[in-house]
Amino acid sequence: MSMHRGRAMLLAFCFAATGATAVFAHALSPMLLDLRETSEGVFEVLWKSSPLRLPGTNVSPVLPAHCEAEGEVEAEEVDATLLRRWRIRCGEAGLVGSELGFAGLGPAKTDALVRVELAGGRVVRGVVRGGASLLKVPEVESASSLVAAYVRLGFEHILSGPDHLLFVFGLLLLVPGARALVETITAFTIGHSVTLSLAALGYVHFPPRPVEVVIALSVFLLAVELARGEEVASAMRRRPWAVALSFGLLHGLGFAGALAEVGLPQGEIPLALFSFNTGIELGQIAFVLVILTARRLLRPLIAKLPPWSGMIPRYAMGSLAAYWVLERAATALAI
Numbered sequence: 425m426s427m428h429r430g431r432a433m434l435l436a437f438c439f440a441a442t443g444a445t446a447v448f449a450h451a452l453s454p455m456l457l458d459l460r461e462t463s464e465g466v467f468e469v470l471w472k473s474s475p476l477r478l479p480g481t482n483v484s485p486v487l488p489a490h491c492e493a494e495g496e497v498e499a500e501e502v503d504a505t506l507l508r509r510w511r512i513r514c515g516e517a518g519l520v521g522s523e524l525g526f527a528g529l530g531p532a533k534t535d536a537l538v539r540v541e542l543a544g545g546r547v548v549r550g551v552v553r554g555g556a557s558l559l560k561v562p563e564v565e566s567a568s569s570l571v572a573a574y575v576r577l578g579f580e581h582i583l584s585g586p587d588h589l590l591f592v593f594g595l596l597l598l599v600p601g602a603r604a605l606v607e608t609i610t611a612f613t614i615g616h617s618v619t620l621s622l623a624a625l626g627y628v629h630f631p632p633r634p635v636e637v638v639i640a641l642s643v644f645l646l647a648v649e650l651a652r653g654e655e656v657a658s659a660m661r662r663r664p665w666a667v668a669l670s671f672g673l674l675h676g677l678g679f680a681g682a683l684a685e686v687g688l689p690q691g692e693i694p695l696a697l698f699s700f701n702t703g704i705e706l707g708q709i710a711f712v713l714v715i716l717t718a719r720r721l722l723r724p725l726i727a728k729l730p731p732w733s734g735m736i737p738r739y740a741m742g743s744l745a746a747y748w749v750l751e752r753a754a755t756a757l758a759i
Contacts, residue, residue: 455472461519465514467491468511469485471506488522491514491522492514495511497510530557535551560621570696572699574696578705579703580704587643588675588679588708590713590744591675595609595646595664608664610663612671614672616704620683623680623681635677635678637749640748643745646660647741648742650741
């Protein structure tokens with residue numbers, strides 16, 4: 425890969441990152457409001473959030489007016505996540521036809537997941553945000569609404585995951601030629617699809633903290649390879665598809681952790697899993713297309729940059745990945 429192409433990718437990534445930040449960036453990690461019906465009209469409530477918040481903001485759950493709280497709210501902090509648990513009684517009306525979600529999401533610049541599990545096993549879930557901060561529990565959830573919900577979750581997850589996007593960006597820097605790029609991106613897709621499915625179905629399980637460390641390490645190793653230059657005929661450059669496939673297996677475990685937050689509806693597991701994975705692939709394709717399009721549009725400006733600027737994206741990628749490795753390792757060891 426030439427320095428010229430490296431400079432092209434640098435500006436393209438900056439252009440894409442600016443646009444993606446405006447649409448998908450979150451000041452804090454998405455929070456979760458989870459309600460499980462334990463008996464008729466009685467729900468166990470779990471509110472997961474970050475202990476950090478933007479100054480002047482106040483996000484709070486919104487529950488139906490006919491639901492009454494029972495007992496005290498139990499709060500604890502686990503793995504840098506604040507957990508609050510309590511019970512509500514909604515009577516014969518239950519939650520079907522009611523709206524619930526959060527207040528204050530707009531000023532906090534964050535999204536939230538809402539999940540409701542009814543006594544019959546039906547699960548309703550969705551993403552709420554400022555301007556549309558309430559989710560209505562429908563009488564019956566159609567297959568089309570389930571597909572739309574999980575496709576949206578997968579799409580938004582990968583576009584709000586900088587480590588996954590940075591790895592894909594590194595693959596764009598590593599692989600010359602359209603055919604090799606398609607093969608490499610496809611191998612990465614196959615890899616993370618396999619482990620996402622196996623983990624979501626319960627066949628494999630790994631602790632999420634070490635997985636996040638290894639994902640960050642994969643980005644760092646790719647950055648190191650890019651910094652070595654094309655002159656070194658390493659295995660990673662000779663068979664980039666094999667590297668993408670191997671690292672894709674690791675990234676799939678990270679996707680599975682996000683899916684575990686929402687859960688899979690009983691009776692519709694294959695459809696929901698397929699939809700979530702489809703959303704991930706659509707987000708990945710969108711990111712690649714934006715990078716390649718931006719590179720083409722910025723080509724005149726790129727030609728004016730000095731030759732050494734081609735190394736900037738590689739070192740920036742490596743520095744950010746190294747920070748992630750140290751930060752996540754420290755968090756994992758502190759458990």
